[in-house]
Amino acid sequence: MKRPVFLGLFAQPPKALQIVLAALPFVLLLVAYLVASDIRLEANPNDKLLPSVGQMVDAIDRLAFQPDRRTGDYLFWQDTLSSLQRLLTGLGLSTLVALTVGVMMGAFNGLFVLGNPFLTFISMVPPLALLPILFISLGIDEVGKIALIFIGTFPIMTRDVALSVRGMPKELIIKAKTLGASDFAVVGTLLLPQIMPRLITALRLSLGAAWLFLIAAEAIASTDGLGYRIFLVRRYLAMDVIIPYVLWITLLGFLMDLLLRILLKWRYKWYQG
Amino acid sequence: MTRLLHIEDVYKSYGDKLVLDNIDLTVSQGEFCTVVGPSGCGKSTLLRLILGQEEPSEGRIEIKGQQGALPDRTRGIVYQRYTLFAHKTVLENVMLGRTLTEGQWWNPWYRNKSHVEEAMEFLRRVRLEDAAGKYPHELSGGMQQRAAIAQALIMRPPILLMDEPFGALDPDTRSDLQLYLLELWEKEKLTIFFVTHDMQEACFLGTRLLVLSQYYSDDRGMGADVKRGGKIVSDHALPKMATSTEVMNSEAFRALIEQVKKEGFDPDFRQHVKDFNLKHPDSFQTLLQSEYNAGQ
Numbered sequence: 001m002k003r004p005v006f007l008g009l010f011a012q013p014p015k016a017l018q019i020v021l022a023a024l025p026f027v028l029l030l031v032a033y034l035v036a037s038d039i040r041l042e043a044n045p046n047d048k049l050l051p052s053v054g055q056m057v058d059a060i061d062r063l064a065f066q067p068d069r070r071t072g073d074y075l076f077w078q079d080t081l082s083s084l085q086r087l088l089t090g091l092g093l094s095t096l097v098a099l100t101v102g103v104m105m106g107a108f109n110g111l112f113v114l115g116n117p118f119l120t121f122i123s124m125v126p127p128l129a130l131l132p133i134l135f136i137s138l139g140i141d142e143v144g145k146i147a148l149i150f151i152g153t154f155p156i157m158t159r160d161v162a163l164s165v166r167g168m169p170k171e172l173i174i175k176a177k178t179l180g181a182s183d184f185a186v187v188g189t190l191l192l193p194q195i196m197p198r199l200i201t202a203l204r205l206s207l208g209a210a211w212l213f214l215i216a217a218e219a220i221a222s223t224d225g226l227g228y229r230i231f232l233v234r235r236y237l238a239m240d241v242i243i244p245y246v247l248w249i250t251l252l253g254f255l256m257d258l259l260l261r262i263l264l265k266w267r268y269k270w271y272q273g
Numbered sequence: 274m275t276r277l278l279h280i281e282d283v284y285k286s287y288g289d290k291l292v293l294d295n296i297d298l299t300v301s302q303g304e305f306c307t308v309v310g311p312s313g314c315g316k317s318t319l320l321r322l323i324l325g326q327e328e329p330s331e332g333r334i335e336i337k338g339q340q341g342a343l344p345d346r347t348r349g350i351v352y353q354r355y356t357l358f359a360h361k362t363v364l365e366n367v368m369l370g371r372t373l374t375e376g377q378w379w380n381p382w383y384r385n386k387s388h389v390e391e392a393m394e395f396l397r398r399v400r401l402e403d404a405a406g407k408y409p410h411e412l413s414g415g416m417q418q419r420a421a422i423a424q425a426l427i428m429r430p431p432i433l434l435m436d437e438p439f440g441a442l443d444p445d446t447r448s449d450l451q452l453y454l455l456e457l458w459e460k461e462k463l464t465i466f467f468v469t470h471d472m473q474e475a476c477f478l479g480t481r482l483l484v485l486s487q488y489y490s491d492d493r494g495m496g497a498d499v500k501r502g503g504k505i506v507s508d509h510a511l512p513k514m515a516t517s518t519e520v521m522n523s524e525a526f527r528a529l530i531e532q533v534k535k536e537g538f539d540p541d542f543r544q545h546v547k548d549f550n551l552k553h554p555d556s557f558q559t560l561l562q563s564e565y566n567a568g569q
Contacts, residue, residue, distance in 0.1 A: 016499040113365050171355040174326050177344040179428055181372035181378070189369070191377045193360045 016264040035120040035211055051240035063229075064196055075229065079245075084252070086142065087214050089150025094210075096148075097190035098157035103195055105158070107187050108163025116162070123155035131220065140221040145214065152213040155207040160202045165191050197264055204260050211253055277302045277321065277432055282462045282559060283332030285318055290416065291459060292318050295564070296332070298483070299555045300432070300466065305458050306511075307479030311538050314423060314485045314521050315503035324348055324453045336430060346374075349430030353437045353563030356421035357409040363420050364405040368392040370428040395423040395429070398457070410550055415446035424453070426461065435467045437476070472538075476529050481553055482509040486538035491546040491564040506538045507550040519550055 003012045006021075011022060037050035052060075087238035105112045105119075131148060138144040168191065178184045189196070218227030226249055233241045280301040285293040292315040300306050304520045321327045322334055325344045333340055336347045344350075357366045371388040372378050396402045401417040409417055418438055420499075425433060438446045455478060458465055469475050475482055484507040493499045509529070520526055535542050535552065544550075547565050551558055 049499050145544070169355040171352050172358065172413035174324065174344045174424075175350055175352070175355070176358075176369075176373070178324075178346065178348055178350050178425070178430065182348045182373075185373050185378045189373065190358060194358075205557075266361075 002272055005224075030271040033149040045156060048239055052241070055178070055240040056244050059238070060244045061141055063241065075224075079224055079229050079235050080228045080252075082224045083214060083218065086145050086217075086225070086231075087149065089142075090146045090214070091153060091203065091206065093146070093157055094157050094206065096201065097154045097163045098202065099195075099199055101198075102158040102161030103165055103187060103191055106162040106195075107183075107191050112166070115139035115161075119159055119162075122151075125151075127152035130215055132215065135221055145222070148217045149210050149213045152210045153210050156209075157199075157202045157206055161199055164198045165195055168194065197268040200260050200264050200268075204214050207253055207256055211249065217255060275302045276555075277301075277304075277337060278466070279333070279335040279338075280323070280413075281333045283322065283329045283334060284502070285315065285322060285327070285329050286500075289500075290504035291500040293329075294504050296503075296505060296506060296549070299557065300464065300481075301555055302431075302464050303462055304555075305455075305463075305465045305467065305478060305480045306480070306483065307469065307475040308483045308485055309472055309475035309505065309533065309537065309563075311487070312324055313471060313503075314487050314537070315338045316470075316485050317436055319503075320434055320466065320468045321483065323432075324350055324434055327431060332479065346428060347431055348555045349425035349428060349433040349547070351418070351421050351425050351433070351438045352433045352553060357416055357424065359409055360409075362405065363401060363407055363412070364389070364392055364396070366409070367423045367427055369397055369424065374428075392423075392427060394421075395427050399423045399453075406436065413446075414442050415450060418442065418450060419453075421522070422457070426457070426463075429461075432466060435465060437469050438467075440469070440471075447474075452518065454478065458459035472530050473521065473532050476511070476526060476533065477518070479511050480513050481555075482511055482529075482533070483507075486537040488537070488540050488543055490543040490568045491560075495515055504546070505549070505551070508551045508553040508556040509532070509550070514562050521556060533553050 003010050005011060005013055005017065033050065034053070037052055040050050041052055060076065064074060067073065068075050098161065101115070107117045127148060131150060134144045134147050134151075138147055172190060172194075173186055176190050203240050212227075215227035215230070217229040218225035222228040226245055227266045230245050276299055278298070280296055283293060284291065284375055289552070296319065306318065308316045315417040318327070322329050323336070325342055325348070329343070330388070336342060339347070347466065357363070358369065368388050368391075371385070373392065376385050376388060376406070379384040382541040392401060393405065396405055399422060400543065401416060401419055404412060404416060409420070413421065439450050442450065451474060454465075457463065465474075467478060483505050485503045486506045487501060487503045488506055489501075489506050491501075493501070511529075536544065545565075548556075549558070
C-alpha cells in the first residue's frame with residue numbers, strides 16, 4: 001500500500017515534511033514583510049508603515065531595557081505586568097464563578113431553572129456596549145477593566161459548566177446515591193472533580209475574548225498596559241512599537257493556552273475529549 | 274424467606290407508548306432473579322423503576338416495605354456502561370461507598386486503614402488486587418465490570434440490580450464473569466435482579482427466570498387502538514445447578530431455552546394472559562376485567 005505524501009484523503013506526511021509544512025506559512029509571511037519593508041525603506045528611509053527588524057528591536061530595547069525618561073519605569077514590563085494582572089484577575093473571578101455557580105446550577109434542577117434564563121440573557125448583552133456603564137459606575141481604574149473582562153467571560157463559562165454537568169451520564173449520579181452519597185457529596189466527589197477538565201477547556205476558549213475586552217478597556221481609559229501603549233503610539237504611527245507589542249500579546253496568549261493544555265494532559269489523564 | 278421486593282399493578286408509559294403493562298412481581302431474599310425478553314419489552318425500564326431512577330406511571334413498588342424511594346443504599350446497581358468514576362483509582366472506586374458514608378469525602382487526604390483493607394479484600398475476591406492503583410481507563414472491559422461489582426458489593430445492598438452488565442464483553446470474559454458472579458451470589462448470599470437480552474445467560478444464571486414480553490393476547494381485543502405493553506409472560510423456578518457451564522449442553526437446558534424463546538420471543542406465539550406459566554411460588558397476577566373477562 002502506498003500512501004500519498006501530501007495530497008489526498010489518505011495522505012500521511014512524514015515527520016520532516018510536517019515540520020516544513022507547518023513552518024511554511026510563517027516563513028512566507030515573514031519574507032513577504034521583509035521584502036515589502038525593504039522596498040519601502042529603499043524609497044523613503046523615513047517611512048513609518050513597515051519598519052525594519054532593526055528599527056523594531058531598537059524600539060523594544062528602548063521600552064524594555066532602558067528606564068523611561070519621564071517616570072523611570074521600564075515601560076514594556078510595566079505594561080505587561082498591568083495587563084496580565086487585569087486579565088488574570090478577571091479570568092480568575094470568572095473561573096471561580098463558573099465553578100461554583102455553574103456546578104451548583106448543573107447539579108440541582110431547581111437552581112438551573114432559577115439561574116439559566118437570567119444567565120442566558122446576560123450572555124447576550126454585548127460586553128463592549130456595557131463599557132461606558134462600567135466606566136461611569138465603577139470608575140476608570142482597575143475595577144472597571146476587570147469588571148469588563150469578568151462580565152465578558154463569566155456567563156458563557158458558567159453556562160458551559162452547568163450544561164456539561166447536566167450532560168454527565170445520570171447513571172453516575174445514581175450510582176453514587178446507591179453508594180450512600182448525600183446530595184452535596186455527589187457534587188463534591190463526583191461532579192466537581194469530573195468537571196475540572198471541562199472547566200479548563202472553557203477557560204482556554206475564553207482566553208481570546210478576555211484579551212479582546214482587556215485591550216478594548218485599556219484603549220479607552222488607562223495609564224498603562226499593552227493595549228494602552230498600542231493605542232497611544234498609534235498617534236505617531238509608531239509601527240515599530242505596535243508590531244512587536246502585537247506579537248508579544250499573541251505570544252502571551254499562546255503561552256497561557258499551552259500552559260492550560262499541559263495542565264489538562266498532566267493532571268487529567270483520564271479525560272479524553 | 275422474606276419478601277424483599279414487591280411490585281403491584283405497575284404501568285409505565287412514555288407519552289403514547291405503553292412500555293410496562295400491569296406488572297405484578299414479588300422477589301424473595303436470596304433469589305437470583307433473571308429477566309429476559311425481546312428488545313422493547315421494557316426490561317430495562319422495569320429495572321430503572323425498581324432503582325428509583327424513574328417513576329411508574331401507576332402502581333406500587335416497595336423495597337423492604339418502603340414505597341417509592343429515590344435511589345439510595347437499599348439498592349446496588351451495576352450498569353453495562355458508566356460503571357466506575359473515571360477520576361478515581363480502582364481502590365478509591367471500591368472504597369467510595371465507605372468513604373461517603375463513614376469517612377470524610379470532602380477531605381482529599383482522608384485514608385482509613387480499615388476501609389482500605391476491606392476494599393482490598395473485595396478486590397481480591399474479584400481478582401483485581403494488582404490493579405488497585407490503576408485508573409479505570411487503564412483496565413479492560415471485563416476488569417472494569419469486576420471492579421464495578423466490587424464497588425457495589427462493598428455496601429452490601431439488600432438487592433443488587435444489574436442491567437446487562439456483561440452485554441459489552443467478549444464471550445470468553447462473559448462466561449468467566451457469569452461463573453464468577455454465581456460464586457459470589459452463593460458465598461455472599463446475595464439477592465440479585467439481573468436484566469439481560471441473552472436467553473442462555475438468563476437460563477444459566479438464575480434461580481428464577483422471568484420472561485417479559487409484549488407478545489401475548491388478552492380480552493382487550495386485537496384492535497389497533499388497544500395499547501399493550503410488556504408483561505411477565507412466564508415465571509420459572511430454576512433448579513440451582515452446579516456452577517459449571519457444562520449444564521448448558523444438557524437436554525433440559527436446551528428445552529428450557531426453546532420454551533423461553535417461544536414464550537417470549539416469538540411474535541406469532543401469543544399466550545392468553547390467563548394461560549401464562551406463572552408457577553413460581555412467589556408469582557402472582559392481578560388482572561383487570563378488560564384483560565380477562567372470565568364470565569364471557
